[in-house]
Structures are given as C-alpha cells and as structure tokens.
Amino acid sequence: MEYDFKEIERKWQQRWAEAGTYHVEIDASRPKYYVLDMFPYPSGAGLHVGHPLGYIASDIYSRYKRQKGFNVLHPMGYDAFGLPAEQYAIQTGQHPAVTTEQNIKRYREQLDKIGFSFDWDREVRTCDPGYYRWTQWAFEQMYGHYYDTAADRAKPIAELEAHFAQRGTEGLHAACGKELHFTAAEWAAYSDKERADVLMNYRLAFQADTMVNWCEGLGTVLANDEVKDGLSVRGGFPVEQKRMRQWLLRVTAYAERLLQGLDGLAWSESLKEIQRNWIGKSTGATMFFPIKGFAAAGEGAKLLEIFTTRADTVFGVTFMVLAPEHPLIGEITAPAQREAVEAYLAETKKRSERERMADTKRVSGVFTGAYAINPFNGVEIPIWVSDYVLAGYGTGAIMAVPAHDSRDWAFARHFDLPIVPIIECDVSEGSYDAKEGRLINSDFLTGLDVKEAIPAMFAEIERRGIGHKKVNYRLRDAIFSRQRYWGEPFPVSYTADGIPVLLPESELPLLLPEVQDFTPTADGRPPLARVDGWGYETSTMPGFAGSSAYYLRYMDPKNDTALVSKTANDYWRNVDLYVGGIEHATGHLIYSRFWNKFLYDLGYVCEDEPFQKLVNQGMIQGRSNFVYRIKGTNRFVSFNLKDQYDTQEIHVDVNIVKNDVLDLDAFRAWRPEFKDAEFILEPDGRYVCGWAVEKMSKSMYNVVNPDFIVDNYGADTLRMYEMFLGPIEQSKPWDTNGIDGVHKFLKRLWRLVENVGDTPATDAELKVLHKTIKKVSDDIENFSFNTAVSAFMICLNELYDSKTTARLVLEPLVALVAPFAPHIAEELWHGALGHPETESVCDAPYPVCDERYLTESSFEYPVSFNGKTRFKRTFDLSMTPSQITEAIAADEQTAKYTDGRAIKKVIVVPGKIINIVC
C-alpha cells in the first residue's frame, strides 16, 4: 500500500478531534508541563509558512513530554484586539468584530491542517467579554494598589491613606511620580480632589500628564516599544511628542525586580541582554551644585541637581549642561544671554523628535551666562543649555567632563570649552571614556584607580551632604491609553471634578459598545466619545493589556469567578516553555512579567516569573525567484544566458518554480501579459530562474502558504521539513527545494514499517536504533530539531539497507518519530503495528535508550604524526593508553612513517584519536 498522506491525515485529525485526544485536565498523579506559544494576532492575510515554525517546535516538544509521562498543557488562542482590524474597519466600514471572527476562522482551518496537539477547549480570545473582564479586573487592582519600596511589593492603597493620615509623607517608602512632602495635618485638611491627586501619584495604574508618542496617522498614542525610528511600528506613520493626560502603569516600580528576575530564567543571553538594556539600570549619585549669585541653603535656595555615574571625574568638570526643558533655565539665565537662550529654546522646540534623532551628531547649545560652583574646589563652571541632555532622564542636568565623555568632548570642542583630563591620557583626538586608569589632578582622589575612586567619591559626597547615591533606570512607565475603539474599555467614569470612579468588580465586564463610525470625532476625541450616554473613559487599553496574563487564563479558561482558580494555578504554576519571536523582548515580555509580579504580590498567582524557559524562533524570510525579460519584448532569457542581453529582472511566483526551474506553461497561465511569452532556454532545454532572499510578502510573489505544502506533501512532511531547515533560533529563507528529501524519508519509513514482522533484530540494527534514540532525545531536549531529523534519516538509511522487519526495532522507531510526524506514526501504530484504536501513539511510552548498545568494543583510530593522519588502526577499547603506545611502537608502519626519527610522545584520547609526536 502506498503512503497516502492525504487520507491518513484527514482520518487522524478527525479522530483526534472526536476523541478529544488533546484535552487536558488537572491530574495530580502526573507531573505537569506547560508549553506555550505566543498566540497570534489573526491578520487578514492568513498564515504563511513562517508562522507555524515556532508552533511546530513547541508541538514536538509537547508531544515528547507527553510521551515521557508529563501532563502537558498546550493551549492556543488569539490576540484579537488591535489596530489592523480597526484600520480595516475605517477603510471598509466592516466591524472589527466581524473581520476578526472571519480571520480567526481562517487561522483555525490553517492550524488544524498541521496536526497540532492544542487543547482547543481552552481557547481564549482577548476580545471576548468573558476574557477581557479579567483584563479590566487587573487594571482595577493596579489602580487600587501602590508599591511599597521597603517591603518590595504592591500594597493596598488604603494602607497608604492610613499612613498619610497618621504621619503624612514622613517615613514613606513608596514608588511615585514625584516626591511629595506633607504632614498628617495637611493631609487631613486636603479636599477630596487634592487627596485623589496625591494618591494618583502612587497608584500602580494612574493618570498623569505626560509626554506621549502621538501618532496622527493612527489617531492614537503609542508606547515606546510601538515606535521605531520615529515611525509607528504598525503602519509606519510619523510619531510626534505631545503632552496629554493618559492612563499609565507604574512599571518602573518593578524595575529592579524585573532586572533581578532575569538571572533565574532559562532565556537566551541575547534576550536577557535586550531586557537589561531596556531597563537600563545605572548606579551613580545625584549631586547638588550651588549656583553663583543664589543662596545655597535656607529660604529661596537654588541648587543645581545633577545625576552622574562618574562622580570620580568631578575635578574634570568644565561646564554644566541643562536640558532645554529644565525649569531652572528661566531663573538663572543672565540678562545679557536671555535673548540667545530664548532663541535656542524656541528653535529646539520646533525640531521634532525625529529630526533630533536623525542628526545626533549635530552639536548645538547656548550659554546661560550663569555659573555653578564646584563643591569640591570652588571653581566657577559655566552653565549651558543643549538638547543633547534629555529632560526625561536623571535630573535633566549634567556635569560635563569633556575629557572622559565623548558627548561632552564633542560639545567642548564645538564651543571651545576647556578639556581637563583627570586620568593620564591623550584627549586631543577624543575623550577617554574607559573606567580604568589612575587619577591625576583630583585632590584626595589623586593616585587612586578609577574602580577605587568611584566608591570613595560616593562616600565623600554623602559625608559632605552634597548629594547621595542613586540608582536610575531607563525604563519608563507604560502608557496605557489608546484613543481607539477596538480594545478593552476602561471600567472608569469620572466625577464632575475629574476624580476617577471604578465600576464595581461585580459589574465587570464593562462591555465595549457598538459604534458605526470608527474614526476620531471632529474635535479629536476617540471613537467611544460618539456613543450616546457613554459615561465612561473614552480611550481603550493597548494591545499588550490583553496579552499580559493570557497564559494564566489558559489554566482555567471558563472560570467566571476568578482570573484563575487557586487550584488550577497551584497545579499549572507557570509556563515551563514559551516559544515565540524575539520582537516582543521590550514589549509583551516586559509587561507580562510586570503583570505577573503584581498578581504574585497580591497572592493571586504562586510564581513570581511567568515564563521559565523561553525559546525565540527565527523569522522565515522569503526566497524570491526572478525571470529576465529582454527589455521591450515578451521574450524571457534563462539565468545563465541573461548577460548576453539587455534584460529586466521580474519577480515570478515561487509556486510555479521548482528547484529554480520555471514551469513554462504555468508561467504563461500566471498572468495575461505572459500568455504569449517566448523563452530563450539553457542548452538542456530548461528555463533557470535567479533568486534572492527577501522579506516574505505578496508583492515579491514569494509567499508560500502552508496549505499548499500540506496539500502536496502532507502535514508530516511540512512539520519535519520546517524543523530540518536549520536551527530553530536562526532566521533563514524558506526554500521549498529540499522538501523532497524529508518526504522521501516518510515514504521509506512507511514502506519499512509496513512490512513489520516478528523477526529477530540483529545487533547492528539495535545499535542503530539505540544510537538514534539517544541522539534524538538529546536533540529534542536541546531544541536542536534539525539535527534530530538528520538522525532519523541516518537511522532509516541504515535500517532500509538491512531491510529490517523486526518489531523490536520498528515499534520504538515509530514512537520516536511520533512527535515530529504524528499522523503517519498514528497510522502505522494502529495499522502495521496493530495497536488498538484506543491507544493513541500520543501516549506511547517514549522509547528508552539501552546504553549497552552504545558502547563499542573496539575503535578504528586514525593514527597521526605531528597532527597529520597517516594511517588507521583498530584497537581494543579496553587497552590503556600505554598499551596502545607499545602497540604502535611495535608497528612496522610506525618506523616507515617516522623516517627514522625517534618518537617523543604518543597522545591517546580513548575513543578518539592517536597522535605521535616525533
């Protein structure tokens, strides 16, 4: 019987669905394992062949773990709120809910064809009210909590109020927007509005006036990770800075824990590094510089506060720089400089964020006419204003040390300011930024190494009371409002004077109302403002809201009294393996960790980190094919002959090209203008196409649909081929050439197992089998699926040669291959191998490697002289190195190859190699 993949795959996909083969429940008798894929945003374009790559890898791992005896949770769902559906709605008038539903249906059909072991009973959709109820709930919890920096966890806002009532801000340890100081008496005297404003400064979900990334093209605010190069990630529209009142999440309160938590995670170093950089911890000191002409202490005192990580360089400070937005500028600017400063401020205001980013090398600035006084030596230091200092980081002011900071150096050079080195070095061509060397001209620090000087200086600053040690993070609070329709509504209304009022938890979810028009209102308010009688917040939550806790919901997806029950959470705990793209490094993967830690603080989840191990699958690029048209004609010349003509390169649909050879008839039928195409062929009569690696996109005609592969080769071939393509983490072009090799493997496997009998297995066959078990198991554990597939091929080549029919060999082989090619394995398991229908191969015990077959009794050693292989000899493995040495010395070949030179040394690595040094 032939390998009829179509029939086999149809049959088993249907039976798995009917039998609920992949349904999982809590089972205390077995250890759990949670394998999660990043759920997709269901776009209108459907899946291309690159999308399932990670899903296939995780599915193989899930099936492997299941066969190993784990109770595996492997769910799937949809990240269904988002901008594209809404943009589409604006263009076509189709409601996002309708297109989203259609897209999900299409996704599901495509996914189902690939034979995944998802438990679809646990499907979640972020746009489902039963789901977003818990997104809104979490928001309300964040609103109701603040972060206690002493206890290092979130606490109810009521505790904060109690503290204020008792002691004001005295002895307070709380993460906040700005430092506030008031007494208990003052608190008692505050109005409701004033108290609400004070509390807002501490809530973990809070409102604030903040500079936001405003995207006019999308009509909404975007988070930092949704903006790249000054353009929106979705749509590529320009983004500008604008001051707006927004909801935010106080992610910064968790900065240190987000950073520390990385250490214990089995994530790739590069991913951790991206998160570390994004959090951007820097340890330094804030220091106060007196300003000439202003009091340094007492009533009306003016001090310039700066942040620096290089306090040791304070004797090299030759000027100070303020950000153009710095509040002190107006007060300290000397009358003579006022005009110039104002002109500069006006000019920088005009320059957009994009322009500032575009020419970071341009040096600009203006002198204020004011001077700061170096608290260590009393030297007067001119204060400048420049846009290379950012208002949003540190204190918006720096002490400039041009000798040891490249930006300060460039500034000093441009404005001809002095450059004073305090470490022995040459600063004529550039600054010396390295944190090493011995200090000079630095008073009490002179002679110290930089590494000693930094802590010494911190101590001195604190001793003199002119500043203190301080840790700064680059991480910003996450802006949580979007001026859009297709997202979770905020369950918040406002009193007449603007105090937020939460919808009681019992009344959640607050349903997203229907609208007809998805565009902003004429006065620029979000679409929800169009809804009559909508008494709630009109912005909606961002995309990351719904994806921040979905992994918890899968544990208990139908629970309508809690996000996840304690029982379910105690059993499933957190995600053991998370597979997805690295593009979420600074978005979803930060927000989820924050969200989880918050819920952990409140006792709703039992693990501090959501994703224990994380694998980033690479992106699959397109491999485009080209034909070469002779300019101005309808004649096409083959690749190797194209240089003889004046040609034009045209993308051709990769689906009508096989192994770079064009299907001429298919080409003529492809598009009407090629109906009468003529071809200049290679001498062997073929038309060869050129190729290039590009992004997979419709316009390049290089999109390969997984359905097409499944129809022509089967899901098992697709699964194995995607794995065979290369290391999972690596980005690589899709190339359908080569798929025949994997398909051939499955056909041979079919033919071999079909003839299974109860014949005995030879030692050689068992050896091959057990080596393969070992190799494949190790490879799966290491996520090296490409080499695992190779191991299968090597194994089959050998078994095929020996025409094995032994059940003892073939049955374990089928169980071993089942995670990769579940359909064929299932069919063989029941058909040729005769297992009853009730025993799915999914639960076949994973084959155990018998170590006895792995050991060798003898080994063919290559014998080398001075590193070059000269001959091979077989030695007994039980021989000791010295016995081997003796044997070699006695060998007549040895004499021949040494040319009479004496043997100095014989190096024997058991099982590997022998090298003779002459």
Add this chain to the structure above:
RNA sequence: GCUCCGGUGGUGGAAUGGUAGACACGAAGGACUUAAAAUCCUUUGGCCAUUUUCGGCUGUGCGGGUUCAAGUCCCGCCCGGAGUACCA
C-alpha cells in the same frame, strides 16, 4: 557610535579542542521502464595524480598566537545581520 550574534562546498546546514563538510537538496552518470513518474545504485570542497579509483597537496572571512592537535580557544582586523540610540 555602543552592545550582541554570525562568516564552513553550487544551496540549507553538521562537527564535547581530536579523521571538517554528517544529513538533505541540487548536479553528473547509471539501472529499471515503450516513455514519464516513482524507486534504486555510483560520483560530487578545490587542485594535482591515477602504469589498478584504496594517493598527494590544499582547504572553515583575513593576519597573528596558544596547543601534539584549532572551524572550535586567545589577540588584532575585514565583512554581514540584529538590538539600541545623545540614558550622563
């Protein structure tokens, strides 16, 4: 600019410091077939031998180094990709 990751045949890619190029594609030749498909066999890094294919040289971006032995480790370059962007 900084950080990280890479650079191996015509192609995708294998190689705990130990016979580089596994496995697969493609290509060439052959068997079977009326023919095609399918299947199977042989060859396939380069150069040079070939008076018996079971031999020689060379070879993992470039230049050095460590080692009996380097694709692998160290130093310095070159090239490509990703992240980040005035973060003090």
